[in-house]
Amino acid sequence: MPNTIVEQLADFTARSDFTQLPADVVEESKRIVLDSIGCALGAVNQPKGRIGIDYGRMTGGSDGDATIIGTPERVSVFGASFANGELINTLDSDAVLPPGHVTPYVLPGALAVGESSGASGKDLITAVAVAHEMSYRIGKAMDYLRDVKDGEVNTPKVYGYSSTVFGATAAITKLKGLAPEVQAHALGIAGLVAPVNSFRSWSMHTPTSTIKYLLAGTLTQSALTAAHMAELGHRGDLQVLDDREFGFPRFIGTTRWEPENITDALGSEWRFPAEQTFKPYPHCRILHALLDSLGEIVVDNDLKPEEIDSIKALVEGFVEQPLWLNRTIEHPHDAQFSIAHGLAVGAHRVPPGPAWHDPELIHSKSVLDLMDRTTHEVHPDYVEMLKGNAASRPARIEVSARGEVFVGERRYPKGSKSPEPETTMTNDELADKFRRNAEGIIPESNVDRIVDAVLNLETVADIGTIMKDTAVRS
Structure with missing residues (x-):
């Protein structure tokens, strides 16, 4: 032994x-x-x-x-x-x-x-x-x-x-x-x-x-x-x-x-x-529950960024550090962690994927102006919810627009295993994410082959066949 x-x-x-x-x-x-x-x-x-x-x-x-x-x-x-x-x-x-x-x-x-x-x-x-x-x-x-x-x-x-x-x-x-x-x-x-x-x-x-x-x-x-x-x-x-x-x-x-x-x-x-958790958004995980709620509010009410007077977020308790408080966006890396910038991008209805880090988007006047109208506080129930279930990432978002305040709340973000079954990302949802990431990089036929092969990976005799499909032909 x-x-x-x-x-x-x-x-x-x-x-x-x-x-x-x-x-x-x-x-x-x-x-x-x-x-x-x-x-x-x-x-x-x-x-x-x-x-x-x-x-x-x-x-x-x-x-x-x-x-x-x-x-x-x-x-x-x-x-x-x-x-x-x-x-x-x-x-x-x-x-x-x-x-x-x-x-x-x-x-x-x-x-x-x-x-x-x-x-x-x-x-x-x-x-x-x-x-x-x-x-x-x-x-x-x-x-x-x-x-x-x-x-x-x-x-x-x-x-x-x-x-x-x-x-x-x-x-x-x-x-x-x-x-x-x-x-x-x-x-x-x-x-x-x-x-x-x-x-x-x-x-x-x-x-x-x-x-x-x-x-x-x-x-x-x-x-x-x-x-x-x-x-x-x-x-x-x-x-x-x-x-x-x-x-x-x-x-x-x-x-x-x-x-x-x-x-x-x-x-x-x-x-x-x-x-094991998967991320729908190309942004720090602390923002995902907020982005889930924000996206729902924006789509359900057909809100345009310029109509939004302010966004207020209640978020996880450990984010009071320069990384997440940063509002100076010089590099796509900065856009991945800034709370204010991430929410401003999320309000623009851009499908999550590489497009979220397009310089024209992250440095756009529309995003930067909305970032200036975005604030956050620590969620008051963060500690209690975390102690109740380790998957908790409590989030509340308040969007002021058209003279109203639209409110959304989540305890568990999409992609997590939680008591709420709908938060788990399905294989179809992961495949859709894969396709958005692969678009324009490899041929669509390769995309389909990779998805099928990996989801049936136990039947693949040589993983080199999959890696070959990830390559771009010179």
Whole structure:
């Protein structure tokens, strides 16, 4: 029986088999792959996405066996993983799972290694499931962004998504078929090469870094390095997750460390599907319930932006930080997090997707003028609702127009698993989102093939056929 946490995680990775995965784990893993490829396609013409592509080319060579999504490029697994991680995260439309964002860090390495080795759809599903379950469990052992203490929001001073390096590494070692003891050393190395948790610096300093909460490409490189170093014979720190005083919990900055959340029923209970969330809008998740209500008000009453005298929003409690309060929109990145700007865009009835970051829209007089008429306050029931259900993101919006005040309220945003079944995004809704993101990037026939193949991923013999369809012909 494995002893250390790292050894238990390696054993879990090695023993996980597609035939034993619960149906909801298989389904959610396929949905994650579909949504993520779509997010990447939608980002190929965005500044952050283009930089990721350029760097992937620089580091990946020109004659590799892994695809940079939405381009004609075939580069090394290192180059493709970097570029695809950045592309998935560029629009901020990618999936959400505690500790926050997981997929842009753990999927790119799996896609690249899987493509280069001719992995099957079942292989990829298993790797994706392992990576998300591991990342979720480790995230639940650490500080939370939405922490509450003594009835008040208590945002950690150090926070971030660096812990996803373990799940990212596990997915790669799984697809490479490494022995359990080698996988353990890979995870032990991963803990030592994880990027720093810089989230709070990013959220507190404006203009905010376009690196965002964690450069996805960098974490993919760390995971690939850890897997390859172990394969080549390096030894990892097998105690890195057990030692609170000198190990990963200390140097990554968490004040909470509850390792039982990592190991409890590991392998017999799969917990990530219950909290796996998808994002309809290319904007920070804190605004989504407000955007749901705002869109309903604007459409039902046929309101035009110029008719709106003011918008007042009541929102989650941890947003009183420069990142979300910013009203200076210099870059599409700024538009993804500003509360006032996001609501102003939402009132313009633009279908959510890459169009939300069109410079002509985000810098338009109509949007900027409405942003000036938009205010927010912290929702008074935020803490109580959060304690009642972790999926809660309470939101109230008041739109003044035509001498009336139109009011909308939500507790759960679209895309979340909640007591309200209609908030879950269906496969058809995810496919529609995929199509909006892919429009004009790849042929429509490719779009249909990708959607069908990924939603039936367990029948795909070689995931390279899917990646081929994501490529743009030169």
